[in-house]
Amino acid sequence: MLFGRRKPGYTTTVDSSVDPEQAVLDLQKAELAAKKKPKAEVFDIDAASETARRLKETGSSFDGSAAKTGEDVIAAVERETAELAAMQAAGAAPEAAETAQDEAAKPQLLDFLAGEPEAENDPFADQPTQTAPELPELTPAQELAGYIRSRSAAALITPHALLVSEVENADELLAQMPQDPQCEDIVVRAGAKDSYYYSNANMSDNYAMIAQLIEDKDLCVMFAEMVRFNARVYPSATPLKYFQRSPYGLAPEEIEQTWKTMQGRLEFADIEELTNNQNERFLFSTQYLTRRYAKAISDVDDFCD
Missing domain, CATH: 1.10.10 (Arc Repressor Mutant, subunit A)
Structure with missing residues (x-):
């Protein structure tokens, strides 16, 4: 028979004075209650570490008194965290009020400029107008x-x-x-x-x-004066193509004609012609240069670039 037998896992027996069916139901409920254990709350290690750090900063300590009184560790940490949050909130309110007061006390640039009175005297308004000094009248x-x-x-x-x-x-x-x-x-x-x-x-x-020689329009004199000037000042012989350049601007035919005219006149007897090693024609004045020297300074050095 089921009733009165010892069920495996139980150390109690069923009282015969109690309704057997009710007794079985009570035993099943007790067994289910024993199997159902409360789910452990998740322990947040980061939150606990932060709370411990804040407790250390505020001078508080968790000395395990909660464990002595039977208080759960997580509950103690949450309590301490809540107390610390309340303390910070109480301290943040005055700081927020002070910050708002400071912001209100700061002057705004546009408001400041708008409130400034206009300058009574413009520093540039009364500057005297300076006129340029009168130049003396030219004679x-x-x-x-x-x-x-x-x-x-x-x-x-x-x-x-x-x-x-x-x-x-x-x-x-x-x-x-x-x-x-x-x-x-x-x-x-x-x-x-x-x-x-x-x-x-x-x-x-x-x-x-x-310019004076050109204005005189005497090409023979102009040629002689320029050849003598170059021989005396630099010294150098004067290439015939020199007179094609500005400001002379003579054509080759005019240069040839002028040189032929000069060769028959005694006043230009010191003007002579030579040809350098590049077959270029030069005029020089024997008043200032010898033919040998004029030839030497007119030749082009073969070793020059």
């Missing part, structure tokens, strides 16, 4: 000197005949220039056909000589 001679300077700046010399035809009392004004310090740059150069004026501040004396 007629100085005005004429300015005209000569402008032509010199354009690489032109000014013939005396041009000045007389365009300026009233030109000779009188030209005579005043040497005594005027404002006109000391005006130079006169005598040519074969006229006198020529230029400003040595805007034109070199060498270029003025060339």
Whole structure:
């Protein structure tokens, strides 16, 4: 019989005075209750570590008193965490209020500028207007000197005949220039056909000589003077093609004709021709160069690049 028998795993027996079916139900309930264990709560190690760190910072300690009183460790950690959070919240509120007060106390730039009164006196409003100093009025001679300077700046010399035809009392004004310090740059150069004026501040004396020779339109004299000048100053012989360049601008036929004309005149007897080692034709002056020296300085060195 089932009733009164000892069931495996039990040390109690069924009381015969109790309803057997009720007793069996109670035993089954007790067995199910024994099998059902409460699920352990998940332990958050990170939260526990953070709580322990905060407790250490605040001077608190967890000494295991909760275990002595039967309080669960997780519950103790949660309690301590809640207390710490409450303390921080109580401290954060005044800080937030102070921060809001500080922000309100900070002046805003636009509000500050809008509230500033307008300057009563503009620092630039009362500045006196400075006018350029009045230049002294030029004399007629100085005005004429300015005209000569402008032509010199354009690489032109000014013939005396041009000045007389365009300026009233030109000779009188030209005579005043040497005594005027404002006109000391005006130079006169005598040519074969006229006198020529230029400003040595805007034109070199060498270029003025060339311009004067061109204005005289005597090509033979121009050739002789330039050949002698190059032989004396540099020294060097003058290639015939030199006169094709600016400011001469002569055609090869004009150069050949001028040289033929010079060979028959005694005043140009010192001007001679030579050919260098590159078969280029040169003119030189025997007043300043020997033929041998002129040939040596005209030859092209074969070893030069």
